[in-house]
Amino acid sequence: MSVRVRFAPSPTGYLHIGSARSALFNYLYARNVGGKFLLRIEDTDLARSTEESTRSILDGLAWLELKHDEEIVFQSDNADKHRAAAQRLLAEGKAYRDFTPKAEPTDQNVKEGIAERARAAQGVKNMRDNPFRELLSEESDRRAEAQEPFAIRLKVPLAGKTSFDDKVYGPQERNYDDTEDLVLLRSDGHPLYNLAVVCDDIEMAITHVIRGQDHLTNTHKQVLIYEALGVTPPTFAHLPLIMAPGKGKLSKRKHGEIVSLTTYRDAGFVPAAFRNFLALLGWSAGEEKEIYSLEELIEKFSFDGIHRSNAIFNFRENDPRHWTDDKALWMNAEYIRTMPLAELLPLVKAELKSAKLWREEYDQESIALSADIPSTADLGADGRPETVALDNRQIGSHGWYIKTVDLIRSRFFTLKDFSLQGRAYFCEDFDFDPAAVAKNLTKFPELREWLPQLADRFEAEFGGTEMLKPAREQGRDSQPGQLAFTEAYIETVIKAFTEEKGTKLGVIMNGARTLLTGVAVGPSMLSVFEVIGLERTISRLRSQLAWNQ
RNA sequence: GUCCGGUUCGUCUAGGGGUUAGGACACCGCCCUUUCACGGCGGCAACACGGGUUCAAAUCCCGUACCGGAUACCA
Numbered sequence: 001m002s003v004r005v006r007f008a009p010s011p012t013g014y015l016h017i018g019s020a021r022s023a024l025f026n027y028l029y030a031r032n033v034g035g036k037f038l039l040r041i042e043d044t045d046l047a048r049s050t051e052e053s054t055r056s057i058l059d060g061l062a063w064l065e066l067k068h069d070e071e072i073v074f075q076s077d078n079a080d081k082h083r084a085a086a087q088r089l090l091a092e093g094k095a096y097r098d099f100t101p102k103a104e105p106t107d108q109n110v111k112e113g114i115a116e117r118a119r120a121a122q123g124v125k126n127m128r129d130n131p132f133r134e135l136l137s138e139e140s141d142r143r144a145e146a147q148e149p150f151a152i153r154l155k156v157p158l159a160g161k162t163s164f165d166d167k168v169y170g171p172q173e174r175n176y177d178d179t180e181d182l183v184l185l186r187s188d189g190h191p192l193y194n195l196a197v198v199c200d201d202i203e204m205a206i207t208h209v210i211r212g213q214d215h216l217t218n219t220h221k222q223v224l225i226y227e228a229l230g231v232t233p234p235t236f237a238h239l240p241l242i243m244a245p246g247k248g249k250l251s252k253r254k255h256g257e258i259v260s261l262t263t264y265r266d267a268g269f270v271p272a273a274f275r276n277f278l279a280l281l282g283w284s285a286g287e288e289k290e291i292y293s294l295e296e297l298i299e300k301f302s303f304d305g306i307h308r309s310n311a312i313f314n315f316r317e318n319d320p321r322h323w324t325d326d327k328a329l330w331m332n333a334e335y336i337r338t339m340p341l342a343e344l345l346p347l348v349k350a351e352l353k354s355a356k357l358w359r360e361e362y363d364q365e366s367i368a369l370s371a372d373i374p375s376t377a378d379l380g381a382d383g384r385p386e387t388v389a390l391d392n393r394q395i396g397s398h399g400w401y402i403k404t405v406d407l408i409r410s411r412f413f414t415l416k417d418f419s420l421q422g423r424a425y426f427c428e429d430f431d432f433d434p435a436a437v438a439k440n441l442t443k444f445p446e447l448r449e450w451l452p453q454l455a456d457r458f459e460a461e462f463g464g465t466e467m468l469k470p471a472r473e474q475g476r477d478s479q480p481g482q483l484a485f486t487e488a489y490i491e492t493v494i495k496a497f498t499e500e501k502g503t504k505l506g507v508i509m510n511g512a513r514t515l516l517t518g519v520a521v522g523p524s525m526l527s528v529f530e531v532i533g534l535e536r537t538i539s540r541l542r543s544q545l546a547w548n549q
Numbered sequence: 550g551u552c553c554g555g556u557u558c559g560u561c562u563a564g565g566g567g568u569u570a571g572g573a574c575a576c577c578g579c580c581c582u583u584u585c586a587c588g589g590c591g592g593c594a595a596c597a598c599g600g601g602u603u604c605a606a607a608u609c610c611c612g613u614a615c616c617g618g619a620u621a622c623c624a
Contacts, residue, residue, distance in 0.1 A: 010624050045624060102622055110621075118620050119550040151622050169554070178552050178620085186622040193624050217553065217619040240555085240617095247616055277561095280573090284562060288572040307555095307562085310617060314560045314575090327561060327574045337587075411586040440584080494583095509583035521585035 003035025005208045007061075007068070008075075008197070010042040011053035013252065014260040015060035017313065018212060018242040021278045025239060026210045027066045028279070028301040038204055039068040042075045044196055049076075060261040064275050065294070073204060075196055082191030082199050085229065086152045086184045094228040095184060097140045097150040098132045102187055127180040128158060152185040154224060162220040162227075167237035167303040169213075174220040182221050194218060198225040206234050213238045213310075237303050240282045241310045250313055258315060258324055268414030269328075270347060273335035277328040282311045291334060333413040341406055348405055348418050355419035357426040362401040404531050407523050424517040425531065432546045436520035440510040441546060446501070447511040448547055454497055454508065455541035458485075461493050462534050485534040487526040516540050 007023040009015065030037035041057070043049040061068070089095035132140070133155060144150060156176050163173045184195040191199075197218075201209060209219075216238050226233040244250040250259050257263040264274050276292055284307070285292075285300040292300070316322040322329075336344065352358040408422050424430040441447055462485045483489040498505050509525040516532050529537055 008624095012624075042624065048623085098622085100622095110623075114619095114621060115550080121550095153622090172553080174552070180620080183622050188622080190622080192622070197624090212618095213554075214618055218624095220553090238554095243617075245560085249617090280561065282561090286563065288563070290561095290573055309555050311562095312560065322575080325560080325574085330574055333586090436584095504583080506583040513584065519585090523585090525583060 001207060003030060003033045003207050004038060004205055005030045005035060005210055006038040006040050006201070006204060006206050007066075008040040008042050008200075008211075009057050010045060010048075011050060011057060012045060012048040013053055014262055015057045016250075016252075016259050017261055017264075017278065018250065018259075019057075020060060020064060020261045021242065021281060022211055022239060023061060023066055024064065024275060024278055025283070025301075025306075028297055029208065029210060029237075029303075030069075031298040032301045035207070036069040037066070038070055038073070038206070040073040040075060040200060040204065042193075042196070044075050044079070044191065044193070046076075046190075056262060060265075063261070063265050063271050064278075065271055073200065075200055078196070078200055078203065079191055081203065082196050083185060083189060085199050086191065086195060089154065089184065089228050090152055092228075093137075093155070095152050095154050096130075096133055096135065096181075097144060098130060098153045098181075098183070099143055099148055099150045100130070100132065102149070102151070127177060128156065130181055133181065149187040151183045151187045153181040153183050154221075154228060156181050156224055162223045164219060164223055164233060164236055166216075166219075167208075167235060168240075168306045169216065169238055169308060172216070172219070174217070176224075179220055179224065182224075184225075194221050195225060198222050198229070201234060202226075202229070202231050208235045208237060210237045211239065213241050237306070240307050242281060243310045243312050245312055245314055245316075247310070247312065255317075264324075264328075267324075268351065268416035269332050270335045270339065270344075270415065272339070273332040274328065276335075277325070277331050280327075281313070282307045290331070329413055336412050336415070337410045341402065344409065345402070345405065347415050348409075351415045351418050352426060355423075357419055357423065359426075364399075400531070400533075407527055407531055410523070411521070421519065421522075424519075428536075430518045432514065432518045432549060433520065434549075436514045436518065437546050437549070439520055440514040444503075444507055444511060446503070447507070450501055450503075450508065451511055451515060451541045454494070454512065455538045457493060457497055458490075458534060458538055458541070462489070463538075485530060485537075487530050490526055490529050512541065515543065515546055518546075 005026045007019075007026045009019050009023075027037045029035070039061070041054055043054070086095060090097065130153065132150075133153075156179055159176065161173050161175045162179070163171065165171050182194060183192055185191055219236055219238070223233050242250055244255055248254070252259050261274075265271075272294065275294065276290075276297070279292065279297050280290065283301070283305050285305055313325055314327075315324045349358060349362070352362075404425050405418070408418070408425060412418065412421065419426075462483050483493075494508060495505065498508050501508075510520065513522060513525050513528065514520060516528060516537060522528055532540070
């Protein structure tokens with residue numbers, strides 16, 4: 001029988017990163033064994049389910065590139081089937097009507113109420129003493145006919161135990177005594193979770209149920225329902241939970257947006273990077289390796305590699321530098337600087353577009369790229385690209401935009417950096433970091449004279465008719481008697497200039513860096529000059545903006 | 550309370566009778582360097598505790614502690 005797994009979220013909010021990981025593991029397993037990965041939206045909680053939430057779940061899965069097979073199943077569409085199943089169990093004497101009036105919900109903390117009630121009931125009551133359990137069927141029918149409200153409960157056998165062999169946690173057993181006669185159908189006719197799940201999993205012919213460990217005890221109840229229904233239960237595999245620092249529950253209420261998958265999309269994460277990170281939270285291939293492509297994850301995935309202990313999603317509140325798990329951040333940076341340029345470019349494009357920094361002409365450059373620069377994608381034995389950046393020779397035939405992205409990506413952590421830290425490369429309207437101005441400019445007042453002089457020098461050495469053209473259209477070859485604005489020549493000119501002024505190279509370079517890019521950090525200054533281009537270099541060196549702020 | 554599960558550096562983890570207990574992130578130092586990263590080298594840092602079994606226990610067994618999950622006419 002071919003494997004069929006499902007991801008079954010309830011649409012009551014954003015997609016939690018823990019759920020996203022469940023989806024990922026289901027997906028990896030399905031692909032690993034050539035099975036199907038199905039999606040079911042468990043929208044039976046009418047009050048809490050929203051369409052918006054369903055949308056966000058779908059968006060999240062799409063972002064992680066976890067494509068599901070077959071049509072999405074909406075659990076609410078199957079309510080009639082769930083009711084029929086309950087009726088059938090009732091007719092077969094495997095369930096009974098419970099006419100006990102529904103308890104008024106205590107509006108306080110639900111969890112606490114449950115624990116409290118369980119504690120109180122301890123010893124005074126066993127799980128099987130419901131007075132309606134053995135009610136004569138004639139009597140039961142009569143009261144039902146008289147419109148008396150009732151819930152349908154499963155009649156859990158008196159002696160014995162449920163057992164199943166969890167693929168992660170091993171053999172599991174639970175005495176029937178420890179399981180109450182669970183409600184299948186509410187008195188308003190609404191089917192409850194455990195019944196709905198079992199019916200749908202049967203209907204969808206699910207072979208492997210892979211879900212969070214918080215369902216471990218539900219599984220015993222579900223096994224009971226399978227048995228009552230006369231269906232062999234699927235294989236179960238429960239996943240360790242993802243906890244907050246301190247081992248508390250990772251919840252939106254307490255931790256906010258950090259638990260939502262969309263946060264990572266919006267914060268400039270590369271989908272493949274976050275997916276890679278999630279895969280390694282609670283699972284390991286048993287080797288000393290961190291970076292896995294989706295294909296590798298699929299190939300290496302197995303239940304044996306899944307941990308039994310919960311994993312902490314580590315982050316420090318109120319610390320922008322460590323706002324989310326350090327390893328996720330590191331991994332994202334790793335992907336940004338090493339992934340094939342052809343795959344990075346569309347992500348950068350989306351970022352620049354949303355920051356209104358995108359120009360259509362960049363597209364012209366990107367089109368031919370995919371076939372043209374595979375060299376960065378060559379993976380070494382450890383799965384990392386062997387060449388980190390393109391060298392000048394490789395990039396020479398490509399245009400300004402690609403060269404710039406490749407140049408600046410090496411020190412970025414998120415895609416956002418392309419429009420934030422990288423803003424000065426793409427437009428004239430950028431800010432000056434006061435700390436950078438203080439460190440690199442105002443500390444050396446002479447620069448206020450020198451940098452405009454450097455601009456003059458550039459103009460004299462590199463200028464001429466070419467000045468009228470945008471820098472990025474200049475050819476690399478120099479006109480007769482005129483130097484091209486390229487690293488080697490720029491270096492010569494700057495070194496001579498520095499010597500004349502009797503100062504250190506760093507003073508000029510860093511001053512120019514701040515004037516040209518607004519910040520104190522960035523790539524080699526020679527390549528920055530080249531990429532910014534002669535025209536913009538000259539005008540920015542002459543600008544008094546930074547000095548006057 | 551009861552049932553179930555878990556416990557290796559701060560975090561993610563490898564290892565499952567004999568290891569100087571390995572790697573990654575984070576942190577610190579040095580090198581590289583016009584800056585910041587990257588990279589290279591090095592450092593800090595862990596088998597929850599107590600018994601047992603064994604020539605030998607982080608590893609197997611039993612307890613304890615702590616943590617987590619479940620215990621709904623929620624999902």
